[in-house]
Amino acid sequence: MNPIYLALDLPRLDAALALAQKVKSHVGGLKLGLEFFCAHGHHGVHEVAKLGLPLFLDLKLHDIPNTVAAAMQAIHVLEPAIVTVHAAGGRAMMEDAKAAAGEHCKVVGVTVLTSLDGADLTATGIGGSAHDQVLRLADLAAEAGLDGIVCSGHEVGDVHRRWKDGYLVVPGLRPDDGHHADQKRTVTPSAARRAGASVLVIGRPISRADDPVSAARAIEGTL
Numbered sequence: 001m002n003p004i005y006l007a008l009d010l011p012r013l014d015a016a017l018a019l020a021q022k023v024k025s026h027v028g029g030l031k032l033g034l035e036f037f038c039a040h041g042h043h044g045v046h047e048v049a050k051l052g053l054p055l056f057l058d059l060k061l062h063d064i065p066n067t068v069a070a071a072m073q074a075i076h077v078l079e080p081a082i083v084t085v086h087a088a089g090g091r092a093m094m095e096d097a098k099a100a101a102g103e104h105c106k107v108v109g110v111t112v113l114t115s116l117d118g119a120d121l122t123a124t125g126i127g128g129s130a131h132d133q134v135l136r137l138a139d140l141a142a143e144a145g146l147d148g149i150v151c152s153g154h155e156v157g158d159v160h161r162r163w164k165d166g167y168l169v170v171p172g173l174r175p176d177d178g179h180h181a182d183q184k185r186t187v188t189p190s191a192a193r194r195a196g197a198s199v200l201v202i203g204r205p206i207s208r209a210d211d212p213v214s215a216a217r218a219i220e221g222t223l
């Protein structure tokens with residue numbers, strides 16, 4: 001199965017649908033984020049679902065267990081293949097989220113947002129490195145019965161060694177096409193896959209390419 005989920009981070013629904021329609025035979029699923037959900041709601045999700053690919057609702061839910069469970073039940077009708085919750089919401093929240101999810105829905109825990117560096121974590125009271133925090137939250141997500149976690153391509157290898165059957169979702173990937181030579185810390189889709197990623201989330205390298213179909217096909221060809 002194609003592990004690529006295309007992030008449909010486009011503000012306009014018609015543009016998102018047109019892009020997804022174009023590349024749909026070169027990706028395994030479509031990822032809809034909080035921005036899309038707030039703008040287009042259930043209607044937008046239903047429109048994207050008509051394309052027939054599995055849907056990843058990246059809503060990063062984080063609230064008291066009862067509220068997160070109720071939110072999971074409310075999105076049940078959309079039949080998502082994957083939904084995210086914040087692992088920092090704690091064990092009971094994750095347990096209740098998983099219990100409320102549909103039978104065929106993978107619930108994965110967001111660990112540390114890559115927008116946060118060590119200083120940001122310290123400011124929120126979390127000591128130690130971001131890497132250690134990812135591993136700690138991965139262990140907690142596993143104990144809570146989640147299917148897996150979201151982590152960067154730099155951590156997926158270590159998480160995979162600790163959690164062999166964890167469903168590992170990796171965003172922030174950049175193909176090695178020469179356009180990112182100035183970015184030293186990027187990971188390619190194929191390297192993330194080899195390190196144990198189950199799902200490769202790819203947005204702008206496809207959506208902003210001059211030719212999104214060729215870009216998607218080229219990435220697919222490296223896997």
Ligand code: C5P
Pocket residue numbers: 007009033114115152171172173201202203204205
């Ligand atoms: O960077 P790109 O456009 O490929 O991002 C794809 C998706 O992955 C976006 O929806 C973004 O929110 C998410 N992302 C993430 N963590 C990162 C980088 C991107 O969750 N470090």
